[in-house]
Amino acid sequence: MNILIFGPNGSGKGTQGDLLKEKFGLDHIESGAIFRKNISGNTELGKKAKKYIESGELVPDNVTIPMVLDVLKHASKNGWLLDGFPRNIEQAKQLWEDLLTDGEKINYVIELQLTRDIAKDRIMGRRLCVNNPNHPNNIFIDAIKPKGDFCRVCDGALSARADDLDEDAIDKRHNIYYDEETGTLAAAYFFKNLAEEGNFRYISLNADADIHQIKETLLKDIV
Numbered sequence: 001m002n003i004l005i006f007g008p009n010g011s012g013k014g015t016q017g018d019l020l021k022e023k024f025g026l027d028h029i030e031s032g033a034i035f036r037k038n039i040s041g042n043t044e045l046g047k048k049a050k051k052y053i054e055s056g057e058l059v060p061d062n063v064t065i066p067m068v069l070d071v072l073k074h075a076s077k078n079g080w081l082l083d084g085f086p087r088n089i090e091q092a093k094q095l096w097e098d099l100l101t102d103g104e105k106i107n108y109v110i111e112l113q114l115t116r117d118i119a120k121d122r123i124m125g126r127r128l129c130v131n132n133p134n135h136p137n138n139i140f141i142d143a144i145k146p147k148g149d150f151c152r153v154c155d156g157a158l159s160a161r162a163d164d165l166d167e168d169a170i171d172k173r174h175n176i177y178y179d180e181e182t183g184t185l186a187a188a189y190f191f192k193n194l195a196e197e198g199n200f201r202y203i204s205l206n207a208d209a210d211i212h213q214i215k216e217t218l219l220k221d222i223v
């Protein structure tokens with residue numbers, strides 16, 4: 001089973017991805033991890049990617065695309081869950097072309113939908129518990145709102161990650177994600193059109209719903 005998952009930062013994509021990965025024994029292929037692996041392994045593509053990442057630039061498609069496609073080719077027989085790629089329309093077209101060439105198919109494309117304002121709040125509202133990073137606390141999500149300044153689970157002290165409060169960085173990532181002309185949403189819609197032609201199923205989910213409800217819907221829809 002091969003699954004492509006789209007969702008902005010803040011949509012809980014990682015959590016839902018883990019669920020699918022476990023249920024179907026899929027390789028979780030995540031573009032950030034591929035970069036890190038190539039860089040630590042000092043591959044030719046890794047050296048190129050490093051230069052861009054270190055100067056705070058986006059890694060260009062001619063480096064990213066071959067890296068990801070290579071990993072897909074060596075994925076487990078159970079299939080893959082691809083996360084963080086394609087990030088733009090160009091990558092989407094290349095991916096589809098490559099899959100067709102290899103006789104590989106996609107079974108499901110999942111889009112986690114969340115408005116830009118809510119996605120940003122969710123990132124900026126995250127708080128980390130000093131006792132356990134897995135204690136969920138978010139000042140903007142009612143179900144997991146901290147007790148004042150303290151962890152809702154254990155009363156531990158809370159802090160925020162600097163990255164989560166970096167509004168410019170969040171906006172930059174969201175500018176790419178929410179771009180319907182050439183960005184990530186354009187890539188998602190490219191696959192949505194292919195789904196309408198009967199190539200695979202495209203599932204849109206409201207990521208603002210309760211996290212358990214999203215899980216249930218996902219597990220029910222994907223068989």
Ligand SMILES: [Zn+2]
Binds near residue numbers: 130152155
């Ligand atoms: Zn705690």
